[in-house]
Amino acid sequence: MITKDDVIRWLQRYARLLEEHKEYLTELDAAIGDADHGINMNRGFEAVMAQLPSWQNKDIGTLLKKAGMVLVSTVGGAGGPLYGTLFMRMGMAVGNKDALTPEDVVKMFQAALQGVKQRGKAEPGDKTMVDTLTPGVAALEKALAAGEDLVTALEKAVTAAEEGMKATIPLMARRGRASYLRERSIGHQDPGATSSYLLFKAAYEAWRELDDRPS
């Protein structure tokens, strides 16, 4: 079971990864955007981290929804409504639980993907977050359906997400500021696809040692 503390550690790990990759994300965004994705995501997650202590006694769904609400008012760029929706939909899918089964985790990530697609109206191939989230979620679903444990399933999701992220390099952007560049967006990895990959990576890294925990 994924406990509330595990979810908190996931968010903390994600905030740390965003901090470590701040310049990298901004550079990617400088190539095909307005050069602020790293800065924006960091601002958003710094705000989430600042409020996290006051959410300690909330259930997991509420915690995720509150994180989403903070992001819509602090990220600033397109990542605000997109990640805001992502986290809010995860919160809605989870509901007022204090612990998650592997099935709950899959449903959570499925809701995240649906939310992002509905909000941004992107499809796979548009060179966006959806290009990472789609294979990541698919790998998670497939692994769990095949009877793998959550940590193994997440490892596969991270690999698939990484491939999806890299697959954005040759694509021409069809959403966001990058789409104004048209052919000039080809040859650059999408920043949103990159920060989405880090979300899977953070979950895997935060929950990796669960293998050793008695179930």
Next chain:
Amino acid sequence: MVSIVVVSHSAKVAEGVKEMAEQMSRGRVSIAAAGGLDDGTLGINAQRILAALRTVYSPQGVLVLVDLGNAVMSAQMAIEMMEPEQRAHIRMTDAPLVEGAVIAAVEASLGRSLEEVKRAAEAAANMRKLL
């Protein structure tokens, strides 16, 4: 009377557009500015848009103007957070921000409907400045 919400990545731009629109409507139209982030930097803040909507909401309707495309998603989120019966009376427009807001304020002050105000604001895209 139809009211107006001005959304921009810049607080200064949103405030300035509100000021200009208020001048054109002699202060008779409710106009709220929703620009920039809480730390003073450039960006769109959906909570700020929601606060603006709540401040000026009128059952006659609210027209929401935005500066750039990526403000649309945040404005949509803010509208979704309004009551269901209020959402039907809120419309977003593709109109240019400054010109559209000014025209919308004039039309709203004349008691025009939300649809009419929206259409007039959008027609601003075709207006030439140089003769």
